[in-house]
Amino acid sequence: MKPRKKTKEINVGGLKIGNDNPISIQSMTNVDTKNIPLIIKQINTLKNEGCEIVRLAILDQESAKTISEVKKKVKIPIVADIHFDYKLAIYSIENGADKIRINPGNIGKKSNIEKIIKTAKKYNIPIRIGINSGSLDKNILKKHGKTTPEGLFESAIQNIEILESFNFYDICISIKSSSVPICIKAYTLLSKACDYPLHVGITESGTINSGSIKSAIGIGSILSKGIGDTIRVSLTGDPIYEIKCAKEILKSLELRKFGIEIISCPTCGRTKIDIISISNEIEKRCKNIKKNIKVAIMGCAVNGPGEAKEADIGIAGGNGYGVIFKKGVIFKKVSEEHLVDELMKEIEKNNS
Numbered sequence: 001m002k003p004r005k006k007t008k009e010i011n012v013g014g015l016k017i018g019n020d021n022p023i024s025i026q027s028m029t030n031v032d033t034k035n036i037p038l039i040i041k042q043i044n045t046l047k048n049e050g051c052e053i054v055r056l057a058i059l060d061q062e063s064a065k066t067i068s069e070v071k072k073k074v075k076i077p078i079v080a081d082i083h084f085d086y087k088l089a090i091y092s093i094e095n096g097a098d099k100i101r102i103n104p105g106n107i108g109k110k111s112n113i114e115k116i117i118k119t120a121k122k123y124n125i126p127i128r129i130g131i132n133s134g135s136l137d138k139n140i141l142k143k144h145g146k147t148t149p150e151g152l153f154e155s156a157i158q159n160i161e162i163l164e165s166f167n168f169y170d171i172c173i174s175i176k177s178s179s180v181p182i183c184i185k186a187y188t189l190l191s192k193a194c195d196y197p198l199h200v201g202i203t204e205s206g207t208i209n210s211g212s213i214k215s216a217i218g219i220g221s222i223l224s225k226g227i228g229d230t231i232r233v234s235l236t237g238d239p240i241y242e243i244k245c246a247k248e249i250l251k252s253l254e255l256r257k258f259g260i261e262i263i264s265c266p267t268c269g270r271t272k273i274d275i276i277s278i279s280n281e282i283e284k285r286c287k288n289i290k291k292n293i294k295v296a297i298m299g300c301a302v303n304g305p306g307e308a309k310e311a312d313i314g315i316a317g318g319n320g321y322g323v324i325f326k327k328g329v330i331f332k333k334v335s336e337e338h339l340v341d342e343l344m345k346e347i348e349k350n351n352s
């Protein structure tokens with residue numbers, strides 16, 4: 001792991017991104033932005049799971065107007081996602097967006113970009129430049145022949161220069177592709193070239209299972225190079241899974257903690273108790289425990305005590321029973337049927 005690069009800090013509706021601030025988790029709603037009750041419900045569900053910034057697709061004036069209604073009911077920074085129409089960007093800011101995501105290159109006339117920037121300055125909100133391989137500028141595509149890391153990087157720099165030409169520096173940048181190798185190289189080039197905070201993601205990564213793996217490899221590789229200040233996992237499915245996956249990525253790299261961390265063995269021929277059900281049950285029951293505790297669930301004593309030394313608490317299975325460890329020291333032998341309840345009692349004691 002490389003140490004995290006220090007970037008400039010931006011403030012998105014009270015949430016600070018960049019510099020030493022925790023790497024934040026973002027998602028995007030996938031219901032009709034104009035359906036206010038539904039959008040509020042989805043935002044709150046995402047927030048409860050751990051989402052820290054939520055983005056809304058703004059397709060027309062009515063959906064931009066939704067932002068002001070939504071902001072009365074939710075306590076999470078709202079980002080307006082705009083394509084092509086500068087008026088929608090301005091209208092979204094006026095309706096309370098905490099950040100807008102645009103691709104200045106596809107807004108058109110410089111005078112229209114200037115109007116957006118003037119409004120962003122007036123309301124003191126940042127702009128994310130969202131470069132995406134699917135909407136790369138035609139001239140760049142022609143020059144590079146296809147989507148390349150260098151092409152994405154060049155587009156990002158061109159867009160940064162547009163905003164800087166109007167003395168606007170309250171910027172965050174993403175440079176996404178659905179290809180992991182392209183993303184890794186593009187983010188590496190961009191991180192070397194600028195100090196703006198970077199929003200990291202692998203776009204259109206796929207369905208919940210395959211997309212989570214692809215995102216974990218892509219986003220994880222970029223973060224492990226010390227690059228990235230906020231992340232979004234993009235999955236074809238309920239966005240709640242984007243948050244679950246993002247938390248696992250950050251937890252795995254030991255960049256953030258989100259309550260219980262479970263270490264469980266894959267089981268093998270030595271396993272004599274139902275470790276799979278026990279692990280799933282413990283994970284379910286620990287969902288709302290906020291304290292950062294490491295719990296080891298091991299099928300037998302071969303690796304159990306060793307792992308339990310690293311963990312705050314753990315179990316190792318025997319034949320029809322299990323033992324509970326605390327910091328590697330066995331303190332209780334319990335029958336298999338009571339193992340989950342007994343372990344939970346101890347975890348809850350640790351939680352108080």
Ligand code: SF4
Pocket residue numbers: 265266267268269270271298299300301302303304
């Ligand atoms: S901890 Fe024991 S049961 Fe689990 S995989 Fe290792 S040897 Fe097998």
